[in-house]
Amino acid sequence: MPKSALAQQPHWKAFASRRRDPTTKREAVLKTAAELFLEKSYGRTSLDDIAERLNITKPALYHYFHKKEEILLECYRWGTGLIEESLTEIAGSAGTGLEKVAAFVYSYANVMTVNFGRCVMRLDEGDLSTQALEEVRTYKRKIDRRLRSFIQEGIRDGSIAPCDPKIAAFSIAGAVNWICMWYEPAGPLTAEEIASQFARTLTQGLARRKPDSLRRAAPAGPSAD
Template sequence: MQDSGDSGSPWKAAADRQTEREAKRIAVLRTAARAFNEMGYHNTSLDDIARRLNVTKPTIYYYVRNKEEILFECVRIGLEMLDEASNDVAGHDGSAYGELIAVMRKYAEIVTMDFGMCVIRVGEEPLTEESRRTLRSLKRSIDRKFRRLIERGIAEGCIAPCDPKIAAFTVAGALSWIARWYRPNGGLSPHDIAAQSIDLLMNGLGKTPGQNQNIRGGP
């Protein structure tokens, strides 16, 4: 008897159908994220998303229940990408400093992508409180990983003594803001933007180390 997954069968195997459906669902979400980023969540309708995909509105409902679910999934995917950035580079460098640089680079690049950009430009505010709680737990995970890397760096002596909480907020906040002003057709690539931003965050604007000593007390 011929297996239903063989190429000679007129029917696709269940796994193949599921893979195809998931690919189409991601296409719906990615198109929606791009629309939200460009037009705003409240100004984007399911009709707008359907037109961009060149499908009917009922087709959208085959993959998602409503617009709120679309936003939740877009932000969730973006946050999971950011959360996994540290996992992808863990152990790739012998020092916390090198690992922190690698995480920052991936973070900066992710926020120039459709889902990562949606996390910053739209976020979870339009969602229900329950959905916001779920997404905020992911944000806390990202923050904890930044803090642990900074704490490790301080302990290793490769990062200057500082408040890890403030440092993590500053780094993540600065890198996240890239999503607000980045334009795909701009003069700099995501790689270039990441490199310059990280250099400024790690080395500062002062020409020499002594120029940064009076920040707390002013002139």
């Protein structure tokens, strides 16, 4: 995750040099907005606040976005885009359903520690227009369907114990989504620590397994299961 590198690079620097391209500047606007939305809430952030933090004038900001709501929607798009990207990669990979769920948890948890990911789950969807809300809900449904399909795949291939895939998907998504409520970028836990342990305990459980003692007792060879 390039998170720490991103955090160390002040976004206003994108506007401090004439050589920077418009895409970099547009991204700097979005990153600054996401930061402010999480710090002060969406409602309390104005276009002026965003321009001020970027050290640019409001007309310069208008070159990229005309309305705060456009910026909000772009933040959602970026965040869900990060999740979708890794989902597509996982879906196309080899491995059991259980391995796909673990990979999903790992990369989704990482996304939940970066600002765009945190925006997706922490900001109030009620601030989106009806059309934008429909778009965001469609993304979220897609993510949920993918996760369910990995669980179903795991039940079929025998890597996951029979369960209700809907409830299982809700419990996994809930655990990961909740990260945005407690994760502190400056806190003692790293994204890597969180993502790894989430991937492990949400698939393997908290319970201690006894593979060694059982393996010692059991004869070698494939099990009957």
